[in-house]
Amino acid sequence: MERTDIGPRHFGGKLGYHHAVLLTDPRHWLVVAGHEARDAEGAIAHVGDIRGQFRLAFQRMDETLREAGFALRDVVQLRLFTTDIAAATAHYDVVTDILEASGCGPASVMAEVAALSDPRMLVEIEALAAR
Secondary structure, three states: OEEEEEEEEEEOOEEEEEEEEEEEOOOOEEEEEEEOOEOOOOOEOOOOOHHHHHHHHHHHHHHHHHHOOOOHHHEEEEEEEEOOHHHHHHOOHHHHHHHHHHOOOOEEEEEEOOOOOOOOOOEEEEEEEEO
16 A cells, blocks of 8 residues: 655644545555543543543554554544544644654544533544555
């Protein structure tokens, strides 16, 4: 697979996302459902802590990716949903740190929604990965 990243957008010197990611001949695609900050028992963790919820949601997504034979660096698109866009934007450095550490440079969108499936959830993240 050949990958061309188009229109990088940086925040504080770190890559936040690309405006587009061109893929030529990917062999495998993985559509990843929304991941939340759930603990080992399935309960919402880090209630009221958007930084903790970002970290744990990405950790859970990484576990799913690995189970399917992918890695976070294979993610080409992220969709981040939040019930508090101001808090998510203020703490977006958590996201850029995770993306930088994993070599992930996706196209992405972040949107505020009225509610997620559990009122204690502040973020939910879904993805598209390719290899």
